Amino acid sequence: MKDIREDIAWAKINQDVLKSLENPRKLYWVILFVALAMLGVAVGCEVYQYNVGMGVANMDNPHMWGLYIATFIFWIGMSHSGTLLSAILHLMHADWRKPIYRFAEAMTTFSLMTAGLFVAVHLGRVWQIYYALPYPNERGAWPNFQSPLLWDAMAIFTYLSSSIIFLYVGMIPDLAICRDRIHEGWRKKLYTLLSLGWEGTDRQWRNFRVTYLTVACFLIPLAVSVHSIVASDFGMSQQPGWHITSFPPYFVAGALYSGCAAIITLFIILRYVFKFEEYMTLPILKKIVRLTFAIAMVWTYLNAVEFASVWYSHDQASKDVLIQKASGTYAPFWWAMIFCGSIVPLALAFKRFQTNIPVLFAVSLLLNLGMWLERWMIVAPTFSHGIYPWTWDHDQWPSFVQWGMVFGSFGWFTLLFMVFCKVFPSVSMYEVKEMVYHRSKETKKQEETGKFAAAGKGAH
């Protein structure tokens, strides 16, 4: 089965994608409303925490990070899928990515925006966030350049700004299509402004191609560095359960994993809501599913490496944390993480599930639940069973404020994402045209070769 029909007219591609900017199914509005309500919960919790103080989040010593930092890592991880689909697969000339990379890039951008919010929320005194900026000041307070937390801030800023630029540059030819096809209103003005006068001249395409490739080349090491640095927040400390050499690759694998799972979820939603059945096809979904399965196995392997290296090390404190995870207060969540992250993806190995939309939707949600639990299980157990005995058995259950913020962050992300998909084309029109063009050309060539071979020409 082909990834995409090769006889779709280019005009129809424009028409179908532009229709998504105007007439989504009713489910779109339901999702938007639910997302807004979820965001409302988070705003309420933040206002409460802002007025009363961090105590309402149930933060205490040693539990200073809680769900905020766990969810921060989760959203950073989610952002890696856009880079994977856009940049890595672009360099590998995997053209099946073309109908779906745009929304994956948008996902990257909005995940990073969501993650960034958690840093501010976690600080408590958000009005003093500028203390983190390195500039000479009369307080004599300087950020510590040797701290991975500062590297984190720099890496995330770089990743966010580069991702926005990558998303925007890749969208310029499509914005020109929108400008040409939409005849009035604020949209026309917006597209005219953002398309920068793009005309599709040979000079523009030539420079566009090189720039897109260049930025893609930058984004790959950047994405790896971002999650390696997030891993350093933990790995460079002396805390048991965190001071592990394999943490950076483990974090990167986990990031790609949760990102791919989220792509499956959003693929299914967008396919239905915007009637993209012809572009977001089942063969493409199958390819993402296989990719997700492969990454799930890498993640499982790295998990096993982590457990084994802790178990066979002579570091009793780390070993105790591992035992605590598997049998202490957090055990149900830890085992749920193993189940969702390592057992559930085995379903993806079966052909009949690889294109079964209801099953894939459920599996993708479970995978992401597993990945969120993974981040929580990295953060919380170490705090409740650290090196010092006073931390032992100091379990913490997050308050409703923390849960509310986590819940609301999904609303914030969904809101941004769905608004984006309604305002900007979530399927890249010019790249789908390229895909159709090159594939039909290839097929014609193959048919001609087949004819020659059948006629006995060229066989000798």
Next chain:
Amino acid sequence: MGQRHLLALYSNFDEAEAVVKELRNTEIKGFDVNRDLIVKSPIEHPEVEGFLGNKPVRVQWFTLGGSLMGGLLGFFLISGAQANFYAQFKGGKPIVPFPPNFVLTYEMFILGGVFISVLGFLICAGLPGRRSPLYSANVSEDQIGILVKSDDSAANALKAIFVKHQALEIQEEAGK
């Protein structure tokens, strides 16, 4: 002598290629194929480069400059701040520690590279710019446009070539 701009639209790349080849092989007074010909297309098409001939892309130089500038700026800003040891007490540790500074330098290297590459793209591609008056919205849909600028005297010969290759539409206007 006055100038004339012509835009011919074609339904596929083969026809557009044939036109460009004929324009290259025909000597037309008042028209320089290397300077006065622009091909507009709805997709990035490597063959266009093939039949237009190699034209240099200079974005890479911006990339090189941007990434080096970003990296150096990052390293010296951080080291400069650290060297202000009256403000930052080091307690005997190196004033400018290279391994941690490398991480931030690396991020700034990428940031500079990305930002300046995009700036380079805008400069090299002539963006943002005003659309030329001879623009057809069909070019962003499914047609290939060939825009030529020539002296008035050459316009008829060019038009004849466009018609010969079955242009879907020919637009014309007086140039400046």
